[in-house]
Amino acid sequence: MLRSWRQRRRVSQLDLAIEADVSARHISFMETGRARPSREMVMKLAEELGVPLRHRNRLLVAAGFAPVYPEREVRAPELRVVREALDKILAGHEPYPALVVDAAWNLVAANSAAGMFMEGAPAELLAEPVNVMRLSLHPQAMGGRLLNLAEVRAYLLSQLRRQAEASGDGRLAELHDELASYAYPGVDLNVAHVPGPADILVPLRIADGDRVLSMFTTIATFGTPLDVTVSELAIETFWPNDEATAAVFREGLQPKP
Template identity: 80%
Template sequence: MEAVAVHEESFGPLLRSWRQRRRVSQLDLAIEAGVSARHVSFLETGRARPSREMVMRLAEELDVPLRHRNRLLVAAGFAPIYPEREVHAPELEAVRQALDTILAGHEPYPAVVVDAAWNLVAANAAAGLFLEGVPEELLKEPVNVLRLSLHPDALGGRLLNLAEVRAHLLRQLRRQAESSGDGRLAELHDELAAYTYPDAAGDASVAHLPGPSDILVPMRVTAGDRVLSLFTTIATFGTPLDVTVSELAIETFWPADEETAAALRARISER
């Protein structure tokens, strides 16, 4: 899979790349932004220069991530307006407290915080079950959650329904790479898609068709002599104005049956 490439760091090609990535015509973008299609065309070809307000309006209509809004601003000759702080910066103390509260409050069930590239930022103690038996080389910083999920020497070797989970994660990652314009995600997709498994266990073609009683596809992962069945939800911060905060996601894992819930409660009690 190839991400949409931008070869010129100037406003026109960048704008065009985002419009094409969103599959929006010049006319449709112009209508939403309240300008003429001719003006959008002139902006893309460099015959017109946008104001800062126009850059922000077009970026908003195209749902451009904050990191790339800064890039559009710089390409148009303006200073970036969205700060990018480290997670441990003093200014993000309230964010860290919120994350700690969510992670701790989700015990005894696993929860992790990841960045835009699916690298692990934080986790609660229950998430340790995903790291059991994982080789040291996969735990070197930055630890990538999707790599751990599908690598045959990590969770990929413990998933009883690997084909279903693999198909879902690769499809999700491909869409995220295409919509975000993040080349790191495209590279990660290609790496994960190239993993091989014994007996074609990860072949999406063998994934079962959903039945009438199915609600969602859980992860069915072995943990010692137990099989845990988990589904996930993902949450993000609303209305972020910091690049780092806008790229954080909280993935919480929930038991899909009472046996799994009891097993996870027992794991916490044993600790």
């Protein structure tokens, strides 16, 4: 497991040894099972390699130690302060959409404005757990409403692929392959956007009846988490990319026929 994470991070035994202040030979012996690391060494190596907390627990178990990072349900009493923070962020971002997702991009919470992303989606996509990536690209959901589908799809798939490689999460790899298989009749997916002088971000250009909503997103995470669940939460907020879109949300978003 240590070798796998080291190779995933493209770090040599020597480089890791220097960062961990041990010999490259000791790193080699730990990887081949000839040396047993202490719990502190496992945690130090995991920190140097940027291993997610969930997988740090697995490294500890593989080395013969108990997991040290708890994993609680979001609704657990111990996470009350986290829920309160999320509620304040979601409510404070209205009238614009905001949502919270877990490591697999499953929806954890959302504000009322985020309901626009579920409008018209088939029932199977709205069954628990609702996957935000799937909603974003499915041709019968947002994928059928994105006017710049090719560039948004390319960005989301590349992001998902990088996350799968960095996290070692097989669920993300499977989700990537599923989303990449979606067909969009009549849509050229090979169109590349060439940035112009005035471009700042690649927006989501969403068809909403006879108008176009243009939005960009930001993603935030909790700093210094020590709980597996909290470490995997991400808050995605959507912002208007022009005044016309901002006005639509300020006046109260009503679906157009």
